[in-house]
Amino acid sequence: MAEVNDRIADIIKDDDVVLFMKGTPLFPQCGFSSRAVAILDHLGVAFSSVDVLQDMEIRQGIKSFSDWPTIPQLYVKGEFVGGSDIMMEMFEAGELHQLMAEKQVARAEQ
């Protein structure tokens, strides 16, 4: 348990924006993960992703790490932001764009 928490802590420290998801950005395996990717693409921020379907330890571990029951989960600069519903609410309110600007995250390469 402690070990997986360390692994997750390292992952969210290594990149500004990290999405824990089912599948990959190119081939999402769940509608909610697909929506999360679409939002990040739309914002044009660089992000890394972790496919929890390839890693059962992280799939379970991330739920207790974030105290959040579902996947996808978005982290920005090491902080938990929310799942796909919250991403959508924040996106529609312009708050996600604002958050990315405030945290000065890197833009995706075009």
Add this chain to the structure above:
Amino acid sequence: MAMQASEIETMIRAALPDAEVTITDLAGDGDHYAAHVVSASFAGKTRVAQHKAVYEALGGRMGGELHALQLTTAVPN
């Protein structure tokens, strides 16, 4: 394994008695729902805290038997 819309609403209202709960069966299959929950108890809470309050009301079913619940929360106007 799927949950009834009425069951979801009852559980949310048991934990958040003032809540106005609107459940939509998205796919008509009793398995993909959207819930909109409006409660004064959300005032001053972050979105994450608001959603967590609803997940707690659902007693661990979220992410298990309730895979597809699209959730939005709000404070009454």
